[in-house]
Amino acid sequence: MxxxxxxxxxxxxxxxxxxxxxxxxxxxxxxxxxxxxxxxxxxxxxxxxxxxxxxxxxxxxxxxxxxxxxxxxxxxxxxxxxxxxxxxxxxxxxxxxxxxxxxxxxxxxxxxxxxxxxxxxxxxxxxxxxxxxxxxxxxxxxxxxxxxxxxxxxxxxxxxxxxxxxxxxxxxxxxxxxxxxxxxxxxxxxxxxxxxxxxxxxxxxxxxxxxxxxxxxxxxxxxxxxxxxxxxxxAAPARSSTGRKVVPGMDPADFPTGPSKAAIAKQKKKERERQVKAQKEAAAKEAAAPVKSTPADIQTVEAGEKLAKKLKKKLRSVDALKSNQAEGKELNQEQLDKLASGSALEKELAEIETRIKELSA
Structure with missing residues (x-):
């Protein structure tokens, strides 16, 4: 009031x-x-x-x-x-x-x-x-x-x-x-x-x-x-043992069984969303995984270029985080850790590029 x-x-x-x-x-x-x-x-x-x-x-x-x-x-x-x-x-x-x-x-x-x-x-x-x-x-x-x-x-x-x-x-x-x-x-x-x-x-x-x-x-x-x-x-509407609404007076033998079409569609939607989420998490995990190979392990130019491509992708992600930090955006701990790994990634990329030149010669 x-x-x-x-x-x-x-x-x-x-x-x-x-x-x-x-x-x-x-x-x-x-x-x-x-x-x-x-x-x-x-x-x-x-x-x-x-x-x-x-x-x-x-x-x-x-x-x-x-x-x-x-x-x-x-x-x-x-x-x-x-x-x-x-x-x-x-x-x-x-x-x-x-x-x-x-x-x-x-x-x-x-x-x-x-x-x-x-x-x-x-x-x-x-x-x-x-x-x-x-x-x-x-x-x-x-x-x-x-x-x-x-x-x-x-x-x-x-x-x-x-x-x-x-x-x-x-x-x-x-x-x-x-x-x-x-x-x-x-x-x-x-x-x-x-x-x-x-x-x-x-x-x-x-x-x-x-x-x-x-x-x-x-x-x-x-x-x-x-x-x-x-x-x-x-009062609450009558329902069958499966929880679905039934018409008053309906013969129990005719009660609908199993989930309704709406319930099935809802379950399918949840499954699709779960799969998309799992794919995104897997891609993010793969992108964040460190490159375990060393320059000495590279035996061909193709292998070296493949590793260099992965490192350049990670460095682009680090550059984006640097820009966000410069704009005053707050970074979480995972982003800060990735930002701190930038120097090591640049060093590793330089070594791999040197190895590629050696193999090319």
């Missing part, structure tokens, strides 16, 4: 899968993320990136905070069916549900009491309409465009302060007793209606089969256990 109170923090999520939406509350004190394979999970974090409340799982991909930040709509628009959940963020309770199918445009009223969902052109050319629902999910108004297209619809904006922060009780906000949220599509009812998690036919009866649809109940978050609260989808 810096002097301005800004936190640079990585947010780890317990479930594997895409992140559909993330949004800060207008108060700037918390944010919500929708993530994981469907049914997606939604979690609220505080400004220190600590999980504080879990909205459970559901068919949703959109987060929309009310202007005052007290309420938040978690909705499934686009390629989803249009289910909307309205939550009182402060009290962390579900206050209403609505069904706004084919919604392409949405928004809150300035008073934070009503939510608008519209089906507009050019996203859809048919069934253009708009609907206004209350925060408890009750339909207030619906208008269908019979013979025309709807391009845009929004609530009339208002200056800040015209509508006070709705801190009153929910019954007072809507002018009467609030109805309990309908149970249709709720996380709890979905879990009760499920007789068991779906398993592919080939993996039924196997303890290692992957859970495709895990439902998480809404509630307070245990920070210590948050990252371990994911579904089976976040």
């Amino acid at each position: 810096d002097n301005l109170g800004v936190v640079d923090q990585r947010v780890d999520l317990p479930q594997e899968g895409p992140t559909y939406d993330a949004a800060w509350s207008p108060t700037g004190m918390e944010f919500i993320i929708i993530y994981g394979f469907m049914p997606a999970r939604a979690t609220m974090f505080n400004e220190r990136c600590e999980p504080i409340f879990d909205f459970g799982t559901g068919s949703r991909n959109t987060i929309s905070f009310s202007p005052h930040g007290r309420f938040v709509a978690l909705a499934g628009f686009g390629n989803l069916a249009g289910a909307v959940e309205f939550w009182d963020k402060n009290k962390q309770t579900l206050v209403g549900r609505a069904q706004l199918s084919c919604t392409t445009m949405h928004g809150w009223s300035p008073c934070s009491r009503y939510f608008l969902g519209a089906t507009t052109f050019p996203r859809l050319r048919v069934d253009n309409c708009f609907r206004v629902v209350r925060i408890d999910g009750q339909l207030i108004h619906e208008h269908k465009m019979e013979d025309s297209l709807l391009h845009q619809v929004v609530f009339k904006p208002a200056l800040r302060g015209v509508f006070p922060d709705p801190k009153t009780a929910l019954d007072d906000m809507i002018g009467g007793p609030m109805q309990a949220p309908t149970s249709a599509g709720s996380t709890k009812s979905q879990k009760k209606e499920k007789t068991g998690v779906y398993r592919p036919p080939g993996s039924r009866g196997m303890a290692s089969s992957v859970t495709l649809h895990d439902y998480v109940e809404a509630g307070k978050v245990d920070k210590a256990a948050f990252l371990s609260s994911g579904s089976g989808l976040s």
Whole structure:
């Protein structure tokens, strides 16, 4: 955290899968993320990136905070069916549900009491309409465009302060007793209606089969256990005895055996690199090896020229080291030893050249 109170923090999520939406509350004190394979999970974090409340799982991909930040709509628009959940963020309770199918445009009223969902052109050319629902999910108004297209619809904006922060009780906000949220599509009812998690036919009866649809109940978050609260989808993928990934439900007799193509290619690459390294080391060792023959051992001009060629090559290497040292470059001990052998190499080369002249005469 810096002097301005800004936190640079990585947010780890317990479930594997895409992140559909993330949004800060207008108060700037918390944010919500929708993530994981469907049914997606939604979690609220505080400004220190600590999980504080879990909205459970559901068919949703959109987060929309009310202007005052007290309420938040978690909705499934686009390629989803249009289910909307309205939550009182402060009290962390579900206050209403609505069904706004084919919604392409949405928004809150300035008073934070009503939510608008519209089906507009050019996203859809048919069934253009708009609907206004209350925060408890009750339909207030619906208008269908019979013979025309709807391009845009929004609530009339208002200056800040015209509508006070709705801190009153929910019954007072809507002018009467609030109805309990309908149970249709709720996380709890979905879990009760499920007789068991779906398993592919080939993996039924196997303890290692992957859970495709895990439902998480809404509630307070245990920070210590948050990252371990994911579904089976976040578990490590199944692997065969050779360590290779296998498809859940695959017959063990069909498990791949032996190393994969990638492993074989990697091993070949390492072998090529090892061979190249060995060749370079051998060449360097040969170049650094001293010339054991003496001028008296040379019996032919060809043998003498061969030895002289090797000595001249070593002297060129010594000259290069002298240049590096003159430029201020630091030499290691091996290079210093080679540099010190320069005088002996020059003397040996002179003797060999004299021997070559003798043999030539």
